[in-house]
Amino acid sequence: MSGQPNTRLADLFGLAGWSKGELARLVNRQAAAMGHPQLSTDTSRVRRWIDMGEIPRDPVPRVLAALFTERLGRVVTIEDLGLVRHGRAGKRQGDGIEEHPDGVPWPPERTAAVLTEFTGMDLMLNRRGLVGAGAALAAGSTLSSAMHDWLHTDPALRADAPLLDDPLHADPAGFDRYEAAPIGSQEIEELERSVEVFRAWDAARGGGLQRKAVVGQLNEVGGMLAYHHPPHLQRRLWGVAANLAVLAGWMSHDVGLEPTAQKYFVIAAHAAREGGDRPRAGEALSRAARQMVHLGRPDDALDLMKLAQSGAGERLQPRTKAMFHTIEAWAQASMGKGQAMRRTLGRAEDLFVSDRQDAQTPDWMQTFKDEDLYGMQALAYRTLAEFDPGAAAPAQYYAEKALALRVDGRERSKIFDHLSMASACFIADDPEQADRYARLALMSMGSNSSRRTWDRLRQMYRLTAEYAGYPKIHQLREEIRLALPKPRAKRDGNSAQA
Numbered sequence: 427m428s429g430q431p432n433t434r435l436a437d438l439f440g441l442a443g444w445s446k447g448e449l450a451r452l453v454n455r456q457a458a459a460m461g462h463p464q465l466s467t468d469t470s471r472v473r474r475w476i477d478m479g480e481i482p483r484d485p486v487p488r489v490l491a492a493l494f495t496e497r498l499g500r501v502v503t504i505e506d507l508g509l510v511r512h513g514r515a516g517k518r519q520g521d522g523i524e525e526h527p528d529g530v531p532w533p534p535e536r537t538a539a540v541l542t543e544f545t546g547m548d549l550m551l552n553r554r555g556l557v558g559a560g561a562a563l564a565a566g567s568t569l570s571s572a573m574h575d576w577l578h579t580d581p582a583l584r585a586d587a588p589l590l591d592d593p594l595h596a597d598p599a600g601f602d603r604y605e606a607a608p609i610g611s612q613e614i615e616e617l618e619r620s621v622e623v624f625r626a627w628d629a630a631r632g633g634g635l636q637r638k639a640v641v642g643q644l645n646e647v648g649g650m651l652a653y654h655h656p657p658h659l660q661r662r663l664w665g666v667a668a669n670l671a672v673l674a675g676w677m678s679h680d681v682g683l684e685p686t687a688q689k690y691f692v693i694a695a696h697a698a699r700e701g702g703d704r705p706r707a708g709e710a711l712s713r714a715a716r717q718m719v720h721l722g723r724p725d726d727a728l729d730l731m732k733l734a735q736s737g738a739g740e741r742l743q744p745r746t747k748a749m750f751h752t753i754e755a756w757a758q759a760s761m762g763k764g765q766a767m768r769r770t771l772g773r774a775e776d777l778f779v780s781d782r783q784d785a786q787t788p789d790w791m792q793t794f795k796d797e798d799l800y801g802m803q804a805l806a807y808r809t810l811a812e813f814d815p816g817a818a819a820p821a822q823y824y825a826e827k828a829l830a831l832r833v834d835g836r837e838r839s840k841i842f843d844h845l846s847m848a849s850a851c852f853i854a855d856d857p858e859q860a861d862r863y864a865r866l867a868l869m870s871m872g873s874n875s876s877r878r879t880w881d882r883l884r885q886m887y888r889l890t891a892e893y894a895g896y897p898k899i900h901q902l903r904e905e906i907r908l909a910l911p912k913p914r915a916k917r918d919g920n921s922a923q924a
Contacts, residue, residue, distance in 0.1 A: 432479045434508030435490075439476060442497045446472040449493075456489045465489075481509050491547060501547040501686055505540065537696045541667060542648030544689060545641050545674075563685050566718055566726025569692070570733040577699065577707060577737035608653055614662050617647065621669045622789070629793065629836040633677025634875030640677060644670040664701030668694045669790060672710050679717050682877045688714055705746060708738025709790060715753050720878065724757035731757065744781035748774040749794045752802035759806040762813035767806055774799065797831035800824045801839060804846040811853045821850035838876050841867050845882045852889040860890075861898050868909060880911055 439449070447469045457465035462485050474480040481487070487509040494502035504510055620643060627636050647667045655663065675690030691714040698706035711734040718727035731754045738746070751774035758767040778799050807821035825847035832840045844867035851860035864886060871879050887906050893899040 430479045431477055432475060432508045434506060436476050438494055438498070438502065438507060442494060444497075446476070452493055453486065453489050456493055457485060460485065460489065460492075462489075475509075479508075481511055491543070492550070495547050495551055501544060501551055501689070503540070503543050503547060510536075537693070537700050538648050538651040541651070541671070541693050541697065542645060544693065545645035545648060548641050548674075548686065549638065549645060563688055563718075563721070563723075566715070566723070566729035569714070570729045573692075573695070573711075574733060574737070577695070577704070577733065608655065609650055609659070609663075611659065611662075614659060614666065617643075617666045618662075618669075618789075621666060621673070624670075624673055625793070626835070628673060628677055628680070629838060632838055632874045632876030632879070633680030634877070637674065637677040637681065640670055640674045644674055661701045664697050665703060665706070668698035668701060668703065668706050668710065671697055672713060672790070675710075676713060679713075679720070680876045680878055684717065684721065687717060691717070704737060704739035705742050706788065706790060708734040708742065708750070709746065711737070712750055712753055715757070719753070719757050719760055720881070722760070724760040727757040727760075728754065743787070743791070744777040745787065745794060746791055748778035748781070748799065749791070749802075751777065752799065752806065755806045756802065756809060759809040759817075762810070764810050764814050764817065767810055771803055771806060774803075793836075795831070797828045798839070800828035800831070801843050801846070804828055804843060804850070808846045808850045808853075811850060815853050818850040818854040822847060822854065825850065837870055838874055838879060841870050841874065841876075841879045842882060844870075845879070845886050849886045849889055852886070852893065857893045857896055857899055860893075861902055864890075864902055864906075868905065871909070877911075884910065 442449075444452070450467045450469050450472050453467045453472075454465060457463070457467075465486070467482075467486070471480075471482070475482060482490075487504045487507065490507055490509065491502055491504050494507065624636055624640050624643075644667065647663065647670060651660070651663055651667065671690050671694035675687045675694060678684075678687035678690060691710050694710035694713075695707040698704070698710060711730050715727040715730035715734065718724070718730060731750060735742075735747070735750050738750075751770050755767045755770040755774065758770060778796075801824070804821050804823075804825035807817045807824060810817040811821055825843050828843045829840065829847070832843065844863045848860045848863035848867065851857070851863060867879075867883065867886075871883065883906065887903070887910075890899055890903050890906075894903060
């Protein structure tokens with residue numbers, strides 16, 4: 427017992443709207459349903475958890491996580507409740523005790539447990555179709571300061587996985603545990619192939635249709651990591667976990683589950699670092715930065731990109747550095763910093779051209795091709811054109827180059843390129859061309875589950891207002907209004923703004 431209030435639990439308790447007595451009764455009922463009928467909690471115990479920082483013994487933290495997940499309609503983990511026994515449940519920053527947000531970085535032995543717990547809760551949330559209060563995204567600067575020292579060190583790969591009898595690694599509430607068992611290289615190869623399949627599906631159809639399958643696969647990998655494998659297999663398994671976590675995060679972002687997406691990106695960074703792959707950890711954080719730009723928070727994105735670039739280590743290949751710079755440039759464009767954006771895109775081009783691919787390209791970088799560089803350049807210039815209309819011409823130039831190379835079935839990227847081109851044409855006072863590209867985008871969006879494409883369409887729709895008197899554009903506006911999904915209650919934090 428810390429003697430200090432558990433502010434995490436207190437905040438979530440306030441959101442849930444229970445009385446202490448009501449929560450005690452719910453804990454007893456849920457514990458019995460989970461196979462612990464002997465558990466007996468009362469109002470005074472709940473008061474000690476909240477007001478005195480007492481951490482109850484297992485299974486109570488898991489029971490509470492399940493109850494808050496169901497009540498709030500988003501994933502709530504034991505970490506979120508401040509109920510992990512390593513001194514993080516007390517005060518916030520400013521109260522005299524330094525605390526990292528969302529438990530990052532957590533100790534190395536916690537990664538597999540956090541992964542399994544979070545995915546289990548996410549699956550439970552999906553299964554029940556809950557909608558609730560949501561959560562806030564952690565600021566990029568906060569994440570960066572919390573993770574800086576941790577990411578800049580290279581730990582030895584842990585040959586020993588988390589201990590199965592450690593109460594901190596108990597099964598996630600409400601979800602059947604994957605039976606830990608040894609696996610060999612053939613099983614890991616199959617898992618690696620499954621990542622490629624999920625990745626291709628996401629690029630073609632968006633994140634909504636396969637997100638639950640990816641989360642389920644990641645949950646199983648978390649169970650596999652609970653077994654003591656030889657180091658070379660454990661390293662590859664951590665790599666699979668990192669890849670799946672990035673995909674789970676990207677798919678979550680794609681459908682508007684923003685804090686959930688951010689949590690997966692952080693889990694991916696931890697998993698990559700556990701496997702000794704700091705470049706992959708940096709790339710996971712770069713996804714979180716792209717998410718921040720999309721949500722209209724470029725300052726946070728730049729903070730995360732500094733960490734991603736510096737923490738990725740010396741093994742970072744030129745092509746990966748080029749990709750990082752395109753994200754940084756998009757953030758700068760969102761702030762109207764044209765000169766800085768152009769310099770950053772120049773560095774990206776130089777690095778991309780200099781990459782002779784002497785070293786083997788990581789599988790997670792094989793989708794960043796010439797058309798992806800052009801597409802990001804188009805997006806950056808199109809974004810800058812909101813501040814400087816002269817940037818519309820280069821946006822059109824790069825969008826056209828990207829579209830000429832989009833032949834590999836990555837429909838979501840093609841939609842984004844069409845929307846960048848349409849927006850740039852509107853800004854350049856060319857409504858005829860804008861109408862053509864807008865319709866090409868609209869034609870493909872019905873078969874795509876990406877909410878981000880609709881967010882970008884809304885951004886373009888705003889630009890059509892100036893040309894509403896043109897018959898073609900008037901008709902286009904009507905078609906877009908009919909096609910746009912109806913507004914829905916927020917499920918998981920911030921709505922998209924870009």
